[in-house]
Structures are given as C-alpha cells and as structure tokens.
Amino acid sequence: MITRNTRQKVAIREAFEEAGRPLSTGEVLDLAQSKVEKLGIATVYRNVKSLVDEGWLATVELPGETSRYEIAGKDHHHHFQCESCSRVFELHGCLPGLDRLAETGYSVRRHELVLYGSCPECNGNRPAR
Ligand SMILES: [Zn+2]
Ligand SMILES: [Zn+2]
Structure with a gap:
C-alpha cells in the first residue's frame, strides 16, 4: 500500500533527481509541491532529515548559506x-x-x-x- 507519507518522500527524491544540483529545503518544496497535495515545509524538512540519516542525501555547507542537500555517494567534487x-x-x-x-x-x-x-x-x- 502506498501511503501519503511514501508519496511525499518519493516526490522529494524525484525533486533531487530531476534538479541534478544541490537544493535547499525551500527549493525542494517549490519543486515537489506540484506532485503531492498539501506538501509543507515541515514535511520537506522531516523527509530531508530522514534521507540524510538513511545516507541517501548528503549535506552541502557553503559559507554563510542555509544548508543545501545533494544525492550522496558522488566522487570528490x-x-x-x-x-x-x-x-x-x-x-x-x-x-x-x-x-x-x-x-x-x-x-x-x-x-x-x-x-x-x-x-x-x-x-x-x-x-x-
Ligand atoms: Zn543564476
Ligand atoms: Zn577538490
């Protein structure tokens, strides 16, 4: 059974795969909310954190910037x-x-x-x- 939670997480993963670049949680919301009804920033934040914990996403820290996230496991870049x-x-x-x-x-x-x-x-x- 595909729950609403699963659909949200799938939409968030697709946002990263389609963007092909590091995204902030705000950008993820913009890109994913067309695919899932009632997606909010708190849900995006929770799912991004869980994808980081699972090792699917890596955090990208730039000086003076809010964190961006990218798909983990890439070569040095x-x-x-x-x-x-x-x-x-x-x-x-x-x-x-x-x-x-x-x-x-x-x-x-x-x-x-x-x-x-x-x-x-x-x-x-x-x-x-
Ligand atoms: Zn530009
Ligand atoms: Zn280098």
Missing part, C-alpha cells in the same frame, strides 16, 4: 554558486596540486572550494540540454 539567483550547482572533478598551496610543515587533509559567478540562465543562455 566542488560547487558553484550563482550570485544572481543564489542557486548552487555541482562542478565535476577537482584540480591537481591544490595541496601545494600549503607551505612545508603543513599537512593538508582536506579542502573546500566554492566558485562564484553567474549561471547560464542568469547570463541569458539557456543551458544546452
């Missing part, structure tokens, strides 16, 4: 934030040699890197899809 529309996009891969920025005596264990600018839509180009 970074993010791009559009300064016009505030949306966050996934960048693929990384650059070799970043560790060399640290001088002798420092051991680098991890790094965070965020690129900022404007996205294709805000630049007036439709993304090629």
